[in-house]
Each structure stands twice: as C-alpha cells, then as structure tokens.
Amino acid sequence: MLSKNQIKLIKSLSQKKNRQQLGLFTVEGIKGINEFLNSDFQLENLYTTKRIFDIVNHQVTEISEIELKKISTLKNPNTALAVFKTPKSISLKNEGLIIALDDVRDPGNLGTIIRLCDWYGVKDLVCSTNTVDCYNSKVVQATMGSLARVNVTYLDLEDYLESSKANIFGAFMDGENIYNSSLPSEGIVILGNEANGISEAISSKVERRITIPQFGKKQSTESLNVANATGIILSEFRRRTITEM
C-alpha cells in the first residue's frame, strides 16, 4: 500500500530541483534496478508488484499495478520502481579517456552516451552545468542500467578544461579526419550541443579539432546525432589501443 505522501514524494522526483533537494532519484524496471542494487548506489525504497528482489524487507513495499501506474513515468510501467540516493560527491579520477559534454540537452542522447561510456570503459563523464541532469528519469531509462557504472560529474567545463593537463580533443565539422589522426589512449574528448555544437568559450580550450568524415554525396549540411558521433569517436580511440600495440 502506498500513502498519499509517498506518491507525492515519488512524483516530485520528476523535477530536478526536488531531486537535488532530497538527494533522491527513481529507477524503473527489474533490469535497471538490479544494476543499481549491484552497484555502490544506496537504495532508499523499492516498490514492486512482485516479490522478486533479494533485499531486506523494510525497504520493499508491495504495491498493485494501479499504484505502480500512479508513480511511474512510463506509459507501460514494468513491475517495479526504486528510489535511490544520489551519490554525495563523486571524485573525478582524471585518468584514461574522459568524455566531456558541452550543453547536451536531450535526455535520450545523454542516456545513450552514458551507455556508450560504459561499453567502452570510460569511467568519467563530465558535463557542463547546463547539460541535462543524469538523474532525469528519461536519462536513467535510456542508460539501461549503465549509469550505475559511469561517474557523471557536473562542473564548470571552462574551469575544468583550463586546469586540466590532459590532451583536449573536440568534435567539430571541420577538424582533422579522425581515421587518419594519431589518437592517444588518454585525454578529454568534448562533444557539443545538439543544435549549436561546442560553444565558443569551450572551443578556445580545444587543442585538437577532430571530425568524422562524411562518405555520402555531401549534399547535406547535416551533422551526425551527438550520441552516434560519441559512439564512433569512442570506437576510434579504443580501436587504437588494440590495433596499434
């Protein structure tokens, strides 16, 4: 059984300011919840229509399908919704390959990029403060549980780049051909906003402008979607560690 206050609290977590104030966010679906249960994230409460989770009793509330529908952000809620605590502070390791996002706005894109970071073993994803919140339920959903394994840090990107000693790469339409460039196994790779790319202030910190060349007829001025570009760039950086040893 869910109380009115519980419903109100969970629904309030759809807003960023409430997530930040309460230090909580929601995860939906068995698979995603299990990924977070198997990570360093701390569970606050779990609401489920089936007793399928192997965790201590007082944190679990059995609810009806109708109740789940009330608290879910999904059209077709999937068995369970969990409330987890947002990590207090994540310490940036500042080593290996780091992806930096300058004002990425679409939750699906951020979620997909987190999933790609997980796949390609990128531990740190740094985001400008105006990048969409990674605890937004659409982002969490799109990560398919990968958010449990990638550290996402929001910071002043200009300051961060200014103080970093790493090689700084940026994805542009007019950079050096990524396939022919020498790429190190460490460094920061910046990807920009869906409509405007990397901002001028951040561009000025970039040491090497890289580009994914177009193979089509070049009739179009369109760029690749930022999540696809991230995947292809990560693939190129990681490939070098295998094929250029």
Place this chain on the structure above:
Amino acid sequence: MLSKNQIKLIKSLSQKKNRQQLGLFTVEGIKGINEFLNSDFQLENLYTTKRIFDIVNHQVTEISEIELKKISTLKNPNTALAVFKTPKSISLKNEGLIIALDDVRDPGNLGTIIRLCDWYGVKDLVCSTNTVDCYNSKVVQATMGSLARVNVTYLDLEDYLESSKANIFGAFMDGENIYNSSLPSEGIVILGNEANGISEAISSKVERRITIPQFGKKQSTESLNVANATGIILSEFRRRTITEM
C-alpha cells in the same frame, strides 16, 4: 484554409495501411521538406504558415498556426507540413555496402540508421517486412531529411540473402572482433531486432559473424543500441577504404 476532407486525409496518413493505399506520406519542418523537394520524391501538397518555399502555387496552401496544429504529429509544429508521394518501386542496386535490418521496431532507431547510411554513403537499406515502416512520421522526422537520399526497400530478407552473391555479415554479441577483422568495401551487413537480435532463420544465412568488443568491466550483459552499433560498424567498414588503400 484547410477543408475537413484535407484534414481527414492528412491525419489518416499516420496509419501505415492508409499510407500504402494512398501512396502518400508526410514530412514536417522546413529543413526536412526542402531535402525532399531537392530529391526525386514528388510533392503532392504543401501546407505552410509562411510563404517561404520556392514552388508552384497550386501545390501550396497557406494555413494558420491552429490549422497546422490540427494536422501535425508534433507537439511543437514547425512552420510547414508536406505530403509527398511514396516512390512506386525502388530498384535495388545490389552494389557497394548494403545495410539489412531484421525486424527493427523502433522508429527512432530506423530514422537514425537511415541518417547514418546517408552519412556513410550507403545507397541501399534493405528491411525485413516486419521492420517499422520508413514512411512512419517518427522515422521521417528522425532521418532529418536523409530519407530523401537513401533507398529503403522492404522485402523477404531470407529470400533476398539466399539469392545474393555478396558477402553476408551479421552483428552478434559473439562474433569476430570487428577491429581486427578484414572487412571488404562491398557486402551486406545485417543488424537485428532491439530485444532479440538477428533471428535464427536469418542467422543461418550469415557468412561472417562480427562483434563490437566491450572495453568496460564486462559486468553487464547489455548490448549496444542497434543504431549505435550500426554507426560504429559503418565507421569501421568505411575507415578501411581510407586507411588500408
């Protein structure tokens, strides 16, 4: 001014059976419409709130924002909606690199894959008959105009592969490492359904199983999203034509 019948016809195009029966589909937004106007696709009608298109008068209807809202499938309609004719039949060229989709269901994924084919100069995209319709408005929207430049053919994929003389590749979780494999500049690359991958019947036609290796901790059994996998695989095939000449 829009008549009731016009509104009814346009709205009916949200259903695949009506699109097929009438041989029509819709494109929204100035950029996308211009891409189709500059292609071989034939315009049926254009409805716009601003006189910004350089085309013959009788095909253009000026409408109000309120009318546009009535016929649009978007939350925030963008200036214009055009009705184009679906091409009667597209002849498969059967040359170069061909992407084949086995039962891809998500409109956003298909749209993104069409955009990637355009970027990487893939002229033919072949789809199993149960793959989502490329004239679905969400697909058209996600292609960002690229659909005007990529031939999408729906066919019996098993028969097609059976009769093809090309090298047949398939993306699997357990194939050869794509980064170390020799990849030709021509061939067919199959990608499968979001949840189930490539079906058994289609798998049996695959000559070379390829995989994008995971660089993370391998804690997860999750695969990459099919559109991301397509982008990375296309990148690898095309890279070879540059760096292995």
